[in-house]
Amino acid sequence: MRALVVDDSRAMRRIVARILTGIGYDVEAGDGQQALDVLARGPKPHLACIDWNMPVMDGLSLVVRVRENPQWRDITLMMVTTESEHSQIVRALAAGAHEYLIKPFTSDSLREKLDLLGLVPAPTGEVAS
Template sequence: MKHCLVVDDSAVIRKVARRILEELSFSSAEAENGRDALDQCSKSMPDAVLLDWNMPVMDGISFLVALRKERGGNQPKVILCTTENDVEHIARAIKAGANEYIMKPFDRDIIEAKFHEVGLI
């Protein structure tokens, strides 16, 4: 079973994402900011990361840059999930190492399509 780390400061978003991931046969874990997520990744690298952009302590882009420098950090497929939708933000996310980008609010169809695009399902 593939494992996805859901990183978002909103408990509601994490809960919704986990429910969708379970329906897609993923195991999942949660982190409420990039620092907690990086700590979890250093212990066990996930197959995927569903990552919020705007969070306290460490934002999504800072986490992504740090993740990609970690041993094995180039392996997880990272889908940045945010309300930021201009071309500049998308380009910045891809340059930092995001594999895909989705807008909030999201639903099962959107997550399933993006996970399929990056080869997770």
């Protein structure tokens, strides 16, 4: 599974990337503008975690851009942002984000969101009970 972490803060990119790597993702990271380059170049990620407030291209615009491109339709988009008003969450969901995680978050809460999205890679050797 591949994930793209989009945040203008290197610290936050590192935090999100570490959690995702820990559950088995290959992670690429960048800011809003770099994200489009990464998407254009491929390989296509399964998941993109997107911050809202970023210079040059903000996260909401990125969501809209990704949603406009039919080739990117199957990428799951999750906002990971400190924007936390009810109206902002509604806006992001309406623009095409699938999930929304509010900063600050814990690694458990990120994992649970992925679980809701069915995007937790199955650990190898898991036995169904």
